[in-house]
Amino acid sequence: xxxxxxxxxxxxxxxxxxxxxxxxxxxxxxxxxxxxxxxxxxxxxxxxxxxxxxxxxxxxxxxxxxxxxxxxxxxxxxxxxxxxxxxxxxxxxxxxxxxxxxxxxxxxxxxxxxxxxxxxxxxxxxxxxxxxxxxxxxxxxxxxxxxxxxxxxxxxxxxxxxxxxxxxxxxxxxxxxxxxxxxxxxxxxxxxxxxxxxxxxxxxxxxxxxxxxxxxxxxxxxxxxxxxxxxxxxxxxxxxxxxxxxxxxxxxxxxxxxxxxxxxxxxxxxxxxxxxxxxxxxxxxxxxxxxxxxxxxxxxxxxxxxxxxxxxxxxxxxxxxxxxxxxxxxxxxxxxxxxxxxxx
Numbered sequence: 001x002x003x004x005x006x007x008x009x010x011x012x013x014x015x016x017x018x019x020x021x022x023x024x025x026x027x028x029x030x031x032x033x034x035x036x037x038x039x040x041x042x043x044x045x046x047x048x049x050x051x052x053x054x055x056x057x058x059x060x061x062x063x064x065x066x067x068x069x070x071x072x073x074x075x076x077x078x079x080x081x082x083x084x085x086x087x088x089x090x091x092x093x094x095x096x097x098x099x100x101x102x103x104x105x106x107x108x109x110x111x112x113x114x115x116x117x118x119x120x121x122x123x124x125x126x127x128x129x130x131x132x133x134x135x136x137x138x139x140x141x142x143x144x145x146x147x148x149x150x151x152x153x154x155x156x157x158x159x160x161x162x163x164x165x166x167x168x169x170x171x172x173x174x175x176x177x178x179x180x181x182x183x184x185x186x187x188x189x190x191x192x193x194x195x196x197x198x199x200x201x202x203x204x205x206x207x208x209x210x211x212x213x214x215x216x217x218x219x220x221x222x223x224x225x226x227x228x229x230x231x232x233x234x235x236x237x238x239x240x241x242x243x244x245x246x247x248x249x250x251x252x253x254x255x256x257x258x259x260x261x262x263x264x265x266x267x268x269x270x271x272x273x274x275x276x277x278x279x280x281x282x283x284x285x286x287x288x289x290x291x292x293x294x295x296x297x298x299x300x301x302x303x304x305x306x307x308x309x310x311x312x313x314x315x316x317x318x319x320x321x322x323x324x325x326x327x328x329x330x331x332x333x334x335x336x337x338x339x340x341x342x343x344x
Contacts, residue, residue: 008229009229009231009288009289010230010283010288011288012288015286015287015288016286018223018226018283019283021215022048022223022283022284024214025074025215026040026041026044028211029073031208031211032065032066032069032209033062033066034195035191035192035194035195036062036188036191039186040066043070043184043186045281045297046184046277046280046301047070047074047158048223048224048227048280048284049183049227049277049279050156050158050224051158052158052159052160052161052183053161053182053184054162054163054174054179054182054185054305055067055160055161055185055186056162056163056165056185056188057162057164057165057189058165059164061188061189061191062188063162063188064120064122064162065208067118067120067160067162069211070118070160071117071120072211073212074118074213074215074220075216075217076116076158077116077117077154078117078118078120079113079114079115079119079120080120080122081114081119081120083121083123083124083125083127083131083132085126085127085128087128087131089133089134090112091112092114092134092135093112093134093144094110094111094112094146094151095109095110095112096108096146097109109149111151114135114138115153115154116154117155117156117158118157118158119157119159120160120161121160121161121162122162123162123163123164124161124162124163125163125164125171125172125173125174126164126171128172129172129174129175132172132174132175132178133175133177133178135159135178135181136177136178138159139159139178139182140181156220156224176308179305180267180270181269182305183273183277183302184277184298184302185304185305186301187321226283227276227279227280230280230283230287230288230290231289231290232275232279232289232290233289233290235334236278236290236291236292236295237275238335239331240271240274240275240278242331242335243274243295243327243328243331244265244266244268244270244271245265246258246330247265247266247270247327248265248266249262249265255326255327255330255331257318257326258327260312261309261313261318261323262307262308262309262313262323263310265306265307266303266306267306270302270303270306273302274295274299274302274303277301277302278290278295279294281294281297281298282294299327299328300321300324300325300328303324303327304320304321304323304324305320307320307323309323
């Protein structure tokens with residue numbers, strides 16, 4: 001493998017080597033999940049940015065299978081928690097248990113399923129907000145605190161959660177603080193007739209093919225380091241900053257539809273997520289630097305769940321995704337007006 005230059009720009013050879021590893025991962029996911037190329041690309045983008053992923057969609061669309069396939073292909077330790085209304089925080093993070101050792105009794109912490117590289121929080125919005133909040137410290141600090149004692153989580157650590165649409169019975173909305181900790185929220189849509197035909201003719205009982213690891217721990221750590229070295233030009237950073245700022249209705253230069261329909265805009269964490277995931281998207285595309293196209297590619301997944309709309313927005317036909325898409329089209333890439341004698 002080529003020698004890296006810490007802090008320096010990626011060389012063409014390094015970009016090519018990274019693409020080869022990423023392509024193996026995408027090919028493996030494509031074997032397991034058919035007809036969802038955009039979803040798979042976004043999921044890998046989120047992982048390479050070391051972010052947490054929230055998948056929303058009706059049951060049976062392959063959300064859980066996607067998460068299981070990622071853990072297998074990347075050879076990561078994996079735990080699954082089925083979120084239900086009676087689930088308690090201790091069922092996730094663990095709890096102290098009274099044990100007798102050498103004639104004395106003492107509380108010994110027993111680790112919960114969160115102590116894994118990849119935690120699948122299945123149907124996360126079927127648990128109560130109290131249980132959901134057990135993930136807050138873990139998702140931000142990569143650690144958990146129980147009875148005043150802090151325990152570090154394995155590295156890398158990802159929460160990949162699935163949730164059903166809030167319109168379904170027995171669901172609880174995720175607290176805003178938890179939503180903000182998910183780097184991406186992706187809506188998983190149904191697949192077409194051609195893909196359905198492939199599934200029922202080539203997969204008995206709908207079972208996906210057996211997968212083998214294609215990315216080692218060293219490969220993954222090297223990819224993380226390379227994502228950090230993808231160059232973010234000042235003009236693109238300025239575009240990200242203005243895009244996040246434009247989600248707030250209190251600013252004078254925000255679009256009129258934002259002032260009218262948005263109650264709360266995106267947090268600074270959204271700008272950080274846009275920068276990180278844009279770097280990952282650029283590396284996946286084989287580029288050593290971020291362009292405006294990469295920002296636009298990830299914008300809806302980063303911003304849609306971080307913007308809270310006014311009730312009037314629904315009545316006027318707006319939802320979070322449509323508003324963010326309109327925002328991306330409205331906010332200019334270049335922050336200042338270009339002189340008339342300059343061509344772009």
